[in-house]
Amino acid sequence: MEKVINLNMPSSSDGMSRIDGRLKVTGAAKYSAEYTVEGLTYGVLVGSTITNGTITSMDTKAAEHAPGVLAVVTHLNAPKVPGFQPDPSKPAPKKGPLKIFDDNKIVYNGQPIALVIADTYERALYGASLVKAQYNKEPHQTSLQESIGKGYPPHGDGLYKRGTEDAWKLAPFKVEQEYIVSTNTHNPMELHAIIARWDADDKLTVWDKTQGVKATQNDVARLFKIPVHNVQVNSKFVGGAFGSALRTWPHEVAAIVGAKVVKRPVKLVLSRADMFTSVGYRPYTWQKIAIGATADGKLTGITHEAYGQTSAYENFTEGTVRVSLNTYACPNVNTKYNLVSLNVGTPTWMRGPGEATGAFALESALDELSYDLKLDPIELRLRNYAEVDPESGKPYSSKFLNEAYQMGADHIGWKERKQEPGAVKKDGWFVGYGMGGGMFGAYRDGATVKATMMTDGRLILQTAVSDIGPGTGTAMVLIAAEKMGIPADKITFENGESDLPDAPMQGGSGTTSSVGSAVHDACAELKQKFQKLIGNGDTDNPDYVQVLKQHNLPLLEVTTKSNGGDERKNYSMNSWSVHFVRVLVNAATGVVKIDKVASVADSGHIVSPKTARSQVVGGAIGGIGMALMEESIIDHRYGRYINNNFADYHVPVNADIPQIDALFVNKPDPYINPMGAKGMAEIALIGMAAAVANAVYNASGKRVRELPITPDKVMA
Amino acid sequence: MEKEESFHGPDIEPDVEDSSRRNFLKQSSLLTAVALTPVTALKAAEMRVDDKVASVFEKLPLKMEVNGKQQNLSVEPRSTLLDILREQLDLTGTKKGCDHGQCGACTVHVDGKRINSCLTLGIMMNGKKITTIEGLAKGDQLHPMQEAFIKHDGFQCGYCTPGQIMSAVACIREGHAGSEQEIREYMSGNICRCGAYPNIVNAILEVKDGGQTV
Amino acid sequence: MKQFQYLRPATQQAVLDVINKPGTKIIAGGTNLVDLMKRGVATPDKLVDINHLPLKNITITKTGLHIGALALNSVVSENDLVAKKQPLLAMALKAGASPQLRNMATVGGNMMQRTRCGYFYDTTMPCNKRVPGSGCGAYEGVNRMHAIFGGSEQCIAVHPSDMCVSLAALDAEVIIAGKKGERRLPFTEFHRLPGDHPEMDNQLTAGELIIGVEIPDNNFSKNSYYLKVRDRQSYAFALVSVAAALDIENGIIQHARLAMGGVAHKPWRLFDAERSLIGKPASEDNFKQAAQLAMQGAKGYGYNSFKLKLGPATIAEALKHAAGLV
Incomplete structure (x- = not known):
């Protein structure tokens, strides 16, 4: 019996299982060092x-x-x-x-x-x-804090301005704070x-x-x-890789x-x-953000500056301050982005990249503002809800973030939240709620897929794309199954070899959109080829095996290159997320426990509910690590990491993580690609660290602006 | 508890006797004490004979049962069980994630107990029964835990998965799967960077509640 | 890793005959030693495997509970006698490491484990414990995990064990075999403070072997608690941990035992705080006073100064749990 899946909130057993699941649970999946x-x-x-x-x-x-x-x-x-x-x-x-x-x-x-x-x-x-x-x-320098005066803009003057500079200063309500995101190391389980x-x-x-x-x-x-x-x-x-x-x-x-x-x-x-x-990291970044608002919570100005570390030999840049340009409707925004060159290896994009760093500052500062305004943090965001892209003025291809707010609030039990920090204490633990949002550009790159129908009814999809874990193959098979009208178990997905048709990097939340479109288009073309053979364009799902046999063909194949059109010229395309967290903060020891999480993705149509759910859960856990424990520490006297191992660089373990509600708005984006699917990997993490920090404040009254939020900082 | 009678050292007989060995044996009050490294190697090292010559003699025989199959190997004492499985037996399902007992990717069962194979010297496994992820399924029939991991999507990249599954099976066998909270604590020796923890817990709960023999 | 000679003497006596040679190390579970050998911190020429010695039993003696040195941490933590007579030990064991490591690590090995100080582990860094005279990287360095009690300019490393904190609190004795026979040492005296010789972790001398520990009977089983504060909920070393054991009659404390982990080069017994509780009601106020008393002489070194506040908070919290006030 086919079980009806609630796509808005799939459970861990809902939907088609991973196509490579058997290989992975039997140890038969071979990773690079295992040949x-x-x-x-x-x-x-x-x-x-x-x-x-x-x-x-x-x-x-x-x-x-x-x-x-x-x-x-x-x-x-x-x-x-x-x-x-x-x-x-x-x-x-x-x-x-x-x-x-x-x-x-x-x-x-x-x-x-x-x-x-x-x-x-x-x-x-x-x-x-x-x-x-x-x-x-x-002499060496590895401390960003000590050399912030040597910051420099990587491109031009590193400045952006919309409207009046530093308009926040004139506002009746304002927040000006500094935030630090420590160096995080990707640390996928597989060693490079x-x-x-x-x-x-x-x-x-x-x-x-x-x-x-x-x-x-x-x-x-x-x-x-x-x-x-x-x-x-x-x-x-x-x-795993997460960017590394x-x-x-x-x-x-x-x-x-x-x-x-x-x-x-x-x-x-x-x-x-x-x-x-040797393989990059999320760079230590110092940020200062100032936000001004009217008494009724309308943002009047945001000023956001960031100094991120890079190596002595390369400039690594990311979208840290970009979050302030286009997440909320605000007429006056100015940003400054500088790098500080240090004796360290070059950083690289780590899941959510600069947007996750920037969102920690922006979403924390908004939370601080909400307390000044005595306004619910969701309400503050709704009052500054961007209906069009504030930076480009373009309409959004799709945006259902307001629905996401509602879904998340319902699931976490937001109405139990008290606006007064430290108001709820149970068995020695403060209880608090926090939320934080994220956005990330939704992309579609060119990709090529070869689709081959065999006489045994098998469809083989081939493309060079890597699958670092999100379940790309599974999603591709589901797209093809729907398009071809054949069962998923008849479809094979071959990938990860450079002699296969061209596909982009797996990164920037673009794979399902880019490669999925190519799978979609290849299947469409293959189907057309069959329909031509039959001479009947109306046959929606022909009996492919029969047709091959009738025409005495061993197979029928197409190699299709798929590119987006000019839709990006007309629309601003983004995925959106909002994370809700309930935390427990120990009143005596400052220990923070994540008690409940609801993460909501507005990422268009959900192609593969089971793997999508896992991706959102995984992103949330990555964000919890960033928030509570991850920090690569250099002893600056020697310029050397002193916690470069899994005992001292803490990532979450099972005991840190409760059940996590992964929720989807699941409304297709009409413009981005034939599936209406937007990316998910980055937004699953972006905003999570702020949600945790905001919940810790709501619980305990302690505002921690330097990640990670370890017990010593909560106690201080 | 392990029976001492069943414990046999590698039955190697050094091919060369020398005074240091005789002295050693004389000093130890029991002649059954065995110095297991061939003395030629040590002697060559002492006499600074080219190390490359000595290297030939630095291996010891190791007999252990892996996934029901007897293995007769020749290993350096410094080789870990993990490296022997991966590099000598081509059992690459057991993963190296940290090599220092800090992640659990290398978890295997030794005489039915889960351990970190990266911190286990292979030579100390003489006479032991090892089960790796490759030995869990019965032919084509997956172990219930493997099925449950697929059903509940207890992984993404799959790299920590063999260790998680070996740990999960042990978790139930040990009687530590009584509640979600207990499972979380007793599965905390296995790091999953993709963040599949809730799904892993769900998989274990299902197998536990299903009452199947694991 | 350097090559070494692997030995497996058949009997305890044969082990004793070989372990007093320089460059010889005993291996039991190997969870710490193999790690140190991989990092080049320990470089033995000879490794003596003792796993087959008959030192695994957990038995009741006339005066207490005897635990063999080779009893596995997991086995001890699940043992019925331990659960009944010394639940504090079981709690501490379960708070340490991971299930896999506890299936490998032995009681004796747990006592012998070395500090987790990052400077000790990195052979390019100065460390008086690893290379006497090379300096202490942590003293003015990143010392968040380091000692607040009993440190010296030579070393502010902490002993990483949870098990040992409970055994120190429970007045255990260490039973040591040597060529001249057996000797017993109070557990609190087994580990040393660093002083001018941080390379020496404990009082074991060359040629000696830990064969067991014995915990005297007590009335603490109803009111014991091990509280470990760490950066994540499991599989992490303690920022601060507290083993608390109370003997309460009619609401009045008759006896108290307190020891801390993560704060010193050895499990740190809090004798003054214990004494201050005797004869007093088991109340939060009294616990907080005892906790303050316990912190006398504590010293922060910068990154770890938060322990001066976290320490007493954890002591009071552990006592509340032990007394059933939470």
């Missing part, structure tokens, strides 16, 4: 122990003589990576990606200085411990890993953790100056170089400690 490759060797990186300066000498003898060690690759002996070499026809760029093993410069602590390759993992690891370097140390094998001098295969096999393929081809089609990148299963695999990192280059040196395949798996220094 059997003949002649495999093992590489282990050695990191610098200084934070800024140069290597003056290296002692690799002991490592080279250790049992099983095949090579020790350093800047002194590494073959030059062609793509690292300066192009004499162009001026040398001031900044650019780290060129591993290219010279003796050290710009952050833990920067790879050697790769030890051995016949077994244990021997490579031991060999790596024997590599010693002498340095010429130079690559197996690199040279098949010929100009031909390479890598099994690599990446959110985009095509992007990695292009990067590798460019760096090693070999034809793109000679680089095969495989990433069939990705054990959105670019090609130095360790990937190192493994490829190493494989060249030992003339054998090299497997390189980062250690958990490496994960803090």
Whole structure:
């Protein structure tokens, strides 16, 4: 019996299960480090122990003589990576990606200085411990707070202005506060890993953790100056990434170089400690935000400035202050975005990226304002509800955020909330409610899908996209099943290999929209092809097998490229979310417990209810981690992380998390794509940290403006 | 409780005798005490003979049963059970997430008890019965916990999943699945970064309430 | 990890014969030692596996409860005798580590575990405990997790065990075997303060082996509580923890035992606070007074100064739980 699914609030057992579920629960799903490759060797990186300066000498003898060690690759002996070499026809760029093993410069602590390759993992690891370097140390700076005066705008003057500058100052009600988001590290469960094998001098295969096999393929081809089609990148299963695999990192280059040196395949798996220094992080960001409002809660001005950290060699920018431009209707907005260059690795987008950082400040400040105004925080937001995009003036392609507010408020029991902080105490715990909202652009990129109907009735979908966990394949199969009118179990989805048709990176909440559109269009085209064969355009769902047999065809296939039209010119497209949280705050110890969560997504039509629900639940938990415990800490005297492990960098465990209501407005967006589906990954997290902080304030009267909200800060 | 009689060390006989070994044996009052590292290796190391020569002798035999199959291996004492499973036996279902006992991705059962295989030296598993995620299903028939994880979507990326499932099965066997709260506490040794915790709890509750033998 | 020689002497006597050599380490559960070896913090030449020794029993003796050094943390935490006679120990054990680690870790190994100080673990950092004379990274560094009692300029690391906090509170004795026979040490004296020798965690001398602990009978089983405050709800080390045990008759405290974790180089017994409670009603006010008394001599080092406030709050809270006031 088909169970009716409440798409507004699916339960964990509702809807079609993941197509790769069986592989994942049996251990048969193979991740990048798990391929059997003949002649495999093992590489282990050695990191610098200084934070800024140069290597003056290296002692690799002991490592080279250790049992099983095949090579020790350093800047002194590494073959030059062609793509690292300066192009004499162009001026040398001031900044650019780290060129591993290219010279003796050290710009952050833990920067790879050697790769030890051995016949077994244990021997490579031991060999790596024997590599010693002498340095010429130079002063370093790893603290954003201490060098905020050296901030600079990454583009132009870094300023944005709409209406009157600093209009908030003239308002009768105003809030001006500083907020800090600590460095968060993605820390997907799967360690970043690559197996690199040279098949010929100009031909390479890598099994690599990446959110985009095509992007990695292009990067590798460019760096090693070999034809793109000679680089095969495989990433069939990705054990989470959250942004950390959105670019090609130095360790990937190192493994490829190493494989060249030992003339054998090299497997390189980062250690958990490496994960803090080698594959990006959400940058430590200081923000100041000021909001002015009239007595009836109309926003009159927002001023928002942010200083985010970046490395000494690259500018990493994200949309931290953008949230203030277009989340709420406000006539006067001015923002300033600066970077601070430090002796750290380059940050990268981490789920929700800058918008999550910005939303913590904006949604916290609005909450503070609501108490000044003695106005319900939802009501304050409704009074400043943007009916059109305040930045561009364009209408929204769809926006049902007001419905989301209502759904979330109903589910959390918002009417139980007391406006007075600290008003409810039960068994030694304060009880409080908080909410916070998020928005993120909804995108659609070009993507290509090959769809093949076989005579056994199987439909095979092929595209290069990675699936890092959201259930992309499952959603694609559901789209195809509906379009083709065939059962989902007849459909196979093949992905994550660079010789498959082009697809964008899995990132920025765009996959279902981009690749889903291509699946939709490919199925439409394939169906048309069948209908042409039949000569009857009216046959909605033909018997594909019968038609193939009648025409004596082994299969029928299409390869369809799908692009959006000019709808983006006319509409502002965004996904929206609102998170509601009930917390318990221990009156004596300052411990915060998440008691109940309702997260609502206005992300268009829900294609795959089961996996969508999990994605929203997962985003909420990511946001809880950001709010309550995640912080990568550097001892600035040494410039080195001191909690670069899973015992000291806390992410939520099962005991931290209650049942979470994942709710969907589930109304299709009429413009973005044929499915009416908008993205979900980012908004599932954006706004959550503020919701928690706001709930902690409502519970205890303690406003924490520096994440994470650990017991010491609540007690202080 | 483990029977001492059943405990057998690797039955290796060193091929070379030397005085340090004799002294050692003499000092220890019992001749049954066994020095398990071949002395040639140690001697070579002491005499600073090329380490590459010594390396040949640094392995010890290891006999253990993995998923019902007897394995006769040769391992370095420093090799962890996790690395032996993944790199020598190609049982890559057991995952490496931290390598320091801080995430639970490497959870396997040893003689029926869940442990972190990353902090377990393989050589100490001699004579033990190991069950990994690959050994949970009966042929094509999934274990009820595997079914429940699929049904309740107890994962996203799938990387922590084998460890979660091994832990979940143990959680019920131990009698620690009495309530949602108890399950959460007794599943807290398995980190899931995708955030599938509520679904994992639901899966365990279903298996527990279903009363199937796990 | 460095290669090492792996030994499995057949008997306790054979173990004692080999462990006094320099560079020799005993391995039981290995949950801490293997971790330290992977990080290059511990680099033994010889590893002596003692898991097969008959030291796993939990038995009632004439004066108390005996627990073998090789009894697993999980087994002890679930044991009926422990639950009945010493529930505080079971609570503390369940607050530590994870179910998997508790299935590996032994009672003796738990006592021998080393600090989780980040400077101790990172071999590129100064640490007097790891390399005597190299300095203390934490003293002026990121010392949020560090000691407020009994620290020295050499070291402000804390002992990370939960189990040991309860055993210190319960007046347990450590039973140690050596070449010259057995000796017993009060649990509170087993671990040391760092002083000028932070490299020494405890009083065990070369060639000695912990064979068990014994907890004397008491009247605390009705009114015991272990409260652990940490950055997440489970699987995290304590910011502060408190083991509280009360013997209450007609609302009046007859005996009290209090010890703290996460605050010192050893489980920190609060003798003065205990004494102050005797003869008094089990009330929140009295608990708060005792908690303040307990903090005498406490010193913050910056990041960890919050413990000066969290400490007494946790003591009072633990006592309230123990007394059934929560």
